[in-house]
Amino acid sequence: MRFMEPLAIRTEGLTRTYRKPRKRRWWSKPKPDEAEARDFVALDQVSLEVRSGELFGLLGPNGAGKTTLIKILTTLLAPTSGSARVDGLDVVTEAHQIRPRINMVSGGESSGYGILNVRENLWLFARIYGVPTAVAQERIDKMLGVVGLTEKATSRISHLSTGQRQKMNFCRGFITDPKILFLDEPTLGLDVTSARAIRTFVKDWMKERPDRTLLLTTHYMAEAEELCDRLAIIDRGKVLACDTPANLKRQVQKYPIYELSLAPGHRGWDGVDKLPDVHQVTTTTTPTTVELKVSLIEEPAIGAVVQSLVTGGGRILTMKKVEPTLEDVFIELVGHGLTEDEGPKG
Ligand SMILES: Nc1ncnc2c1ncn2[C@@H]1O[C@H](COP(=O)(O)OP(=O)(O)OP(=O)(O)O)[C@@H](O)[C@H]1O
Known part of the structure; x- marks a missing residue:
């Protein structure tokens, strides 16, 4: 029997379909095969393994299914079929046990309570996770320093710029010290210096403790290459390749x-x-x-x-x-670059 490394994430045949809204046609009944035609497959038989301690990347164009996958793994969305386990626990039947062990930050989100200030928002979130106040304050101070928001600690979040809000949300991901962290486009739209600071922090955070696992989605090839131990290239709900950046590049060269x-x-x-x-x-x-x-x-x-x-x-x-770049790998597998306009999809 093969030696099994502890798996932080494991999906098997994971599929998620969304039902397209149907135009109301009160004068005619839907035909029998119409219900099936209305199902849109956002994730199609995805089988992935992420080892404990890995910084794993999901790379794919808009609409590839990355967020859908992250939502399932963070127990926010149920799979249609197949299975997913996070830290050995089933995302459907053991969701309650998964939640305290994970955290998720989405680069584009603007969550938080506008009437609270930055520190209060982060503290509230830490308390919801059961982090003691003193520990929370220490982590908040550290994280605000990392993203350069120390001076905004007492500003209401409704007074923050979009980028500053995003940085605050990034802090939120780390103050609960999760075992498995999901970062969905953490540097999206941030200035070069802030993005660099975030990447450096992410690398250091992973080095600090070998049992931490991080799953990252990004559109930035250089970011994927710099940060990820392994990558899955995903398009139209399917995983097209999964390997280390170096091995993926070797495949195309x-x-x-x-x-x-x-x-x-x-x-x-x-x-x-x-x-x-x-x-x-x-x-x-x-x-x-x-x-x-x-x-x-x-x-x-x-x-x-x-x-x-x-x-x-x-x-x-x-x-x-x-040397070939990850962009070359992506083009070879997907047929176009990651940043090209893909046009409408069926
Ligand atoms: N609630 C929903 N109802 C119907 N279709 C949806 C829903 N959420 C997502 N989809 C569709 O599923 C597909 C995958 O979406 P998803 O958000 O997972 O992609 P993504 O890879 O995260 O894209 P992006 O990089 O643009 O965030 C898309 O075609 C999207 O239109």
């Missing part, structure tokens, strides 16, 4: 690729594509350089390429190995 910039004037690159273990060579001429993109069947062949270029009279200005 079939051959190592080098980019070389050459001084114009010599045709030193002629014949490079005929060298052993060279898969493909493309050249692009710019006003000041000739750009060569060389893909290799075996990486050591780069030595012979350089040699051939130099002997042929070519002058190499720069040379670098090109």
